[in-house]
Amino acid sequence: MRFSSTAFFFLATLSSVIATTGDKCQVEIVRAVECDRKTRKGDQISLHYRGSLQDGGKQFDTSYDRGEPLSILVGQGSVIKGLDDNIVDMCIHEKRKIIIPPDFGYGSVAMGPIPASSTLIFEIELVGISGVESPKSIVEKSKSDASKVTNALKDAITSKISDGINAAKMLLFESDSDGQEHNEL
Known part of the structure; x- marks a missing residue:
């Protein structure tokens, strides 16, 4: 043939x-929110997050303890790929849980308290999009x-x-x- x-x-x-x-990463929408404007590549956003290891559940970082959200540009590589790729199409106040395998995290390199080849779990909440008014109420x-x-x-x-x-x-x-x-x- x-x-x-x-x-x-x-x-x-x-x-x-x-x-x-x-x-690929697994994404669970913990709190789905309706909105007119979702995040897109190039947006300056603020988000709260809690990062932990899948193996054992040990928390390695959180913005909540610092009292202020992380500010980043979406899709510009300022965070690990698994996070960067999965913060697109979010509404303000939406919450997601993202399970990130090593290939989309830090790979085979240890990074501070994160062992090499670790699967990571990030719980994130979009706090704001620069230039977009925060909704007066949340419509879940x-x-x-x-x-x-x-x-x-x-x-x-x-x-x-x-x-x-x-x-x-x-x-x-x-x-x-x-x-x-x-x-x-």
């Missing part, structure tokens, strides 16, 4: 995406609404992967001009 170069590239890309999906979304959004995302991703596999099958079928029988994907 001959693979078209497009089909081969698609399958290689798809397997790469599927292989890396399990190694129910947990069931957050679950619905999460489930809808899972369904959409599953559907896209299925569509991609079907497209790859069609490309393989259309590029198979020798008429011989072959094993399916």
Whole structure:
């Protein structure tokens, strides 16, 4: 059977995406908030956080003890990748719990009280976005609404992967001009 170069590239890309999906950060929305303006790359934001080790739960840092939130630029690499990537699309007063594997944290390097190859847990609350007025009241979304959004995302991703596999099958079928029988994907 001959693979078209497009089909081969698609399958290689798809397997790469599927292989890396399990190694990403896990994000739990602890308090979902409705808003008109969410964080985006380049925003100057203020957030409170509590960082702890997944192994043993020992807290290694917190902004609460200092009495003032951390101020950073979103998406500019001023914090570890696992945190930087997962503070986008947040509303002011939203809370998230982010579990960050070593590859998105400090990797195989020890950093102060954080041992090498540690999985980190950050509990964060967005306090403000520079230039955006803080809401006068917090309109929380129910947990069931957050679950619905999460489930809808899972369904959409599953559907896209299925569509991609079907497209790859069609490309393989259309590029198979020798008429011989072959094993399916």
